[in-house]
Amino acid sequence: MLNPKSPRKYALEILIEVNNSNEMANDLIDQAIKKHGFSDKDRSFLTEIVYGSIRWQEHLDWIISQFVTPAKLRKTQIEIWEILRLGLYQLLHLDGIADYAVVDESVELAKKFGNKGSAGFVNAILRNVIRNKDKIKYPDINKDPIKHISVKYSHPEWMVQRWIDRYGIKQTIDICLANNTRPPLFIRTNMLKLSRQDLIESLENDSLSVSASDRVPESIEVFNLNKSLDQLESYNKGLFQVQDESSMLIGHILDPRPDEMIIDVCSAPGGKSTHIAELMQNKGKIMSFDINKDRLGMLNENCQRLGINIIETIISDARSIREHIKEKADRILIDAPCTGLGVLRRRVEARWRRTPEQINEFAKLQYEILESVCQYVKPNGVLVYCTCTIEPEENERVVEKFLESHPEFQIQNISSFLPDMADRMNIVSAEGYLKTYTHIHNIDGFFAVRMIRINSA
Structure with a gap:
């Protein structure tokens, strides 16, 4: 029974x-x-x-x-x-x-x-x-490599085809294998409340196996977790936030300062918004926009738990924020909606729900968001565009198209804004973009570009 x-x-x-x-x-x-x-x-x-x-x-x-x-x-x-x-x-x-x-x-x-x-x-x-x-027999890799990889490593054929065309067979297999692994668990120390070493000692007292990351200064990796983190007193006291290291890097690339005005669009559930607030020492103002009311509710809950009070959450489509903007921002983060093909090991159902057509559909939406939001950046202000996909149509192509019609923005190489150790991970492209890959860096697949507005055009 x-x-x-x-x-x-x-x-x-x-x-x-x-x-x-x-x-x-x-x-x-x-x-x-x-x-x-x-x-x-x-x-x-x-x-x-x-x-x-x-x-x-x-x-x-x-x-x-x-x-x-x-x-x-x-x-x-x-x-x-x-x-x-x-x-x-x-x-x-x-x-x-x-x-x-x-x-x-x-x-x-x-x-x-x-x-x-x-x-x-x-x-x-x-x-x-x-x-x-x-x-059990599988399709012959020599006769039909797409079918072989699709079946043996469990990815849709259209996805495998794209990656073989771009990376070749060996690296495509590596990508698929990485997508089938359990992601490491990273948490971000809330530096408003304590140091990373103090948090490590607190977690070890709770019998957790943890290690300070050598890539991001506030990051801690948690190993062999056998309990829910929200059961921990340290979590409920707001001493840390769960966040992958690739996502933490975005806050450093934005490089916010205390007392600045920041806009974060497509922001919920708020891992990046709350990190930005911590980097600002909880001084200044962050306007966090998202179209999803429930996810913004999660952001508000995280703010309360983490002791952050400079974030204003606003329900809005990222392309329609004009009525809420009273002043231009020192820095804007666009955490653009995307296919999520860089985080397939984390979003396990996404590979079966995505279609090849959605790549260009998202690219169109991403460009519309950039076009709409860029006008709110101050002269000499910063605009950061990021995604959690590895597809060029949603990343480099969107940025290239945007820069063609907006000469007032110029790319800044992200290297000088990365933590020292992260800068040695070989995650910066020749153009100065952030490009991380699960199968190479064992963090989420991310893309980011930092741009500065050089005049008031």
């Missing part, structure tokens, strides 16, 4: 919801954890099997197709597909779980969520895979 508190049951419900809606897996996992109060072990297991089943979806489906006839596949309900993906991920990608336990609980899930005969079908497929997993 299926345990009503089984993490596998909740994992299946999350996978079905992700498949049937626009919900993100991490949000659904957080909701399940808060609602059902899992142990640390079950929380970790739930997260692993949900993320893994989504990341490896194409790979798992290929294996399923080798053990099921096409006619049967067409009739298989989505709940059973997800049960098979969930079971196969555990059997093929996780160690320390007995095969019989995976099969037995998958069968129980099929009894609860499937139709008559579903349990026997799931049992037969999983046991057949266990017996024959060494005989």
